Amino acid sequence: PHRPPAAASVPAHPPHATMSLDTSKYKDMKFATRILHVGQEPDAVTGAVTVPISMASTFAQKSPGVPTGQDSHLSYFEGYEYQRTGNPTRGAFEQALAAAEGAKWCVAFSSGMAATSAIMHTLDKGDHIVSIDDVYGGTQRYFRRVVGPLADIKFDFVDFNTEGELAGALKPEKTKLVWVESPTNPTLKVSDIAKAAEEAHKAGAMLVVDNTFMSPALQNPFELGADIVLHSITKFINGHSDVVMGAVLTNSDEVRAKLRFIQNGIGATPSPFDCYLALRGLKTLHLRMAQHSKNALAIAELLESRTDIVEKVLYPGLPSHPDHATHRKQTKGDGAMITFYVRGGIDAARAFLETVDLFVLAESLGAVESLCESPAIMTHASVPKEMREKLGISDSLIRLSVGVEDIDDLKRDIEKALAAAAAAAGGAGGAAGRGKRAWWSGEGGGGGDDGSGGAAG
Secondary structure (H helix, E strand, O other): OOOOOOOOOOOOOOOOOOOOOHHHHHHOOOHHHHHHHHHOOOOOOOOOOOOOOOOOOOOOOEEEOOOEEOHHHOOOOOOOOOOOOOOOHHHHHHHHHHHHHHHOOEEEOHHHHHHHHHOOOOOOOOEEEEEEOOOOOOHHHHHHHHHHHHOOOOOEEEEEOOOOOHHHHHHOOOOEEEEOOOOOOOOOOOHHHHHHHHHHHHOOOOOEEEEEOOOOHHHHHHHOOOOEEEEEEEOOOOOOOOOOEEEEEEHHHHHHHHHHHHHHHHHHOOOHHHHHHHHHHHHHHHHHHHHHHHHHHHHHHHHHHHOEEEEEOOOOOOOOOHHHHHHHOOOOOOEEEEEEEEEOOOHHHHHHHHHHOOOOOOOOOOOOOOEEEOOOOOOOOOOOOHHHHHHHOOEEEEEEEOOOOOOHHHHHHHHHHHHHHHHHHHHHHHHHHOOOOOOOOOOOOOOOOOOOOOOOO
């Protein structure tokens, strides 16, 4: 794999260190209004009320070195030269998402992992990062298998909810980033973001919050002290299972200048068409997240009532969730993600996942349609087995991304699958009892720690 540079070397006057945008006319507007209007004014030439898809790979210049479009806020008043460097459709999306998240700047990338990689490229050799232990499997694999050995950046993975663990892992002058997801993927731990920010800042580090699960409609990490916010746009912001994309947001001009330099220099930029689709998805984010949350709470309550086949349900909106109070303190809703443990081990889990109809067995999350998966062999297969066991990512763990379908239909689908799981659990006492190999053991489609699979969401 490509070796990340120790740090981005930004010119004294980087080409993207420009004046901030004037969004004063939107400052008193509510979330739903901002996501529909910021960066999306009617086209000055045609009057088109939707942002055009500009597919051009290169742009005509008025004179050598004098690009067209320097009067456009979508170019950040720099003009357009080449699609990798800047594109009006991408500019519109970045500005709309920045307004949604309450940030000064947004930098879009071709995937969530490309966005994560860009953040890593702002660091120096020998720097130190403290990450929450239950971080997304793809992020952990990238940290452990790529950034650590190739860039000589050190990592500690700790439980932020165990008193003293975060503070004890911080190394003043060495720790540059504290990395948190809240809720985490897949066990839905909730961290006190404000407390994590305070601890990070005491040590001179910046706090990075992966806000993918909540989206800016339900949680605003900048209000809680975050310095950088990361999104997999693929998930709730786009919301329709047809875009792979990521974004990094910040209020720091310095961080933004580095990220834009990296965005242009490495070239992991999203296509204009993907930016258009993501911008369209953003327009209905608040409506979808409200329905996701309503449906998910109903499904979580149903699962929790079925103690005959469900051992435990983890959903931050349930009072039984250990971090329920913290979650409610820092969010505006509970989200779509549910994790639960089915009784009967691997056979019961497999029966559940093979029986659902409306819940599609697939990796990823955050779409209008409901999805389900087994983290142990799918999205988190690249996490070492001993770490999965420590985190509670067992063979009986099932993750649901609850969509926006009619709740009665979703409940019927869950009930049917639970019945199949109960029958499987009562039939044989688990795969190991019959001498079968566990389904994550290497046969079939799962991914392993070699990085060959898993970790798509």
